[in-house]
Amino acid sequence: MLCFAYGSNMSTQRLAARIPARFVTTALLPAYRLAFHQQGGDDSGKCDIVPASDQSAVYGVIWEVASHHKLTLDRYEGLDVAYDENWLTVTDLAGEGQFEVQAYVGKITSIGMRPYTWYKHHVLAGAREHGLPAAYIRAIERIEAQIDPDPERHAREMVLHGQDESLVRGA
Template identity: 40%
Template sequence: MTSETFLYFAYGSNMSAPRLLAADRTPSAQWMGAARVAGYRLVFDKVGRDGSGKADCERTGAPTDVVHGALFRIALGDRPALDRAEGLGNGYDAFEIGVDTDSGVASALTYLATRKDAALRPFTWYMHHVLHGARQCGLPSAYIAAIERVTAVRDLDAVRETHELSIYSKR
């Protein structure tokens, strides 16, 4: 890794390349491969700006709990846009985390929730991003099946939903 880039571990909607590579996020992102972190579990209780639940990599300390995700190399110049998209300081904080990859352990930036509400549910469009990314990264089928079982709710803001899903129809 050069000093002009950093590694980023995505475990939620940013696993989806069309979402992460958007011009207003991190167009420099390069997928490095699947990664995982033990002692954490995937939950959808982060308070989103839109009132829905977003993904969180929640520390449990149990070695059998594992969060799978994607490892990306990103230009440092894209970091401010990623921080804004993730709501750094307003729901997520940035942390360095050790992730396991097929080629060994790597230190990567990730975002962990600071504002949580277990009663929240993710929107269906958000889960589409997460599942698209999980499949794109080739995450384990049992892990993807567990994500598919998460209860999601329809976003009543149809314009937002259409906008969020439009990235999959662009060519």
């Protein structure tokens, strides 16, 4: 099954800590925008995709995921509780055509949500790793993040990228 990751699961390290998956390509979802308004179980903002009528687009990564691993990913993402599963058409950035992909779309959204710095780091790491457009990365960099009040969780998340958590607490 092909899954479109547009948030923290763009990061190979983040996704590999959850399930095995094979990178397929980078892609563009037209007429959508990225929002950090999905309320996570930790009360911070997580990524969501929102239909947009303007020239907005969401960039992301297509992963091939085995069906038995997809069930594990569904649990991590809170399928049917926090996120719904939608099928969308995305365009390959390498010019190889279009793909029908599964994507998680937020169900529990709230205005004013902010991601934790470690979560924003996962999203940026994945965007940079997969060579998403510089302007798109800069837009994510401008998202205001907050420091996780749980320093142990912050440290656990940052170790996925081989980072000393103290270096990015305020990132």
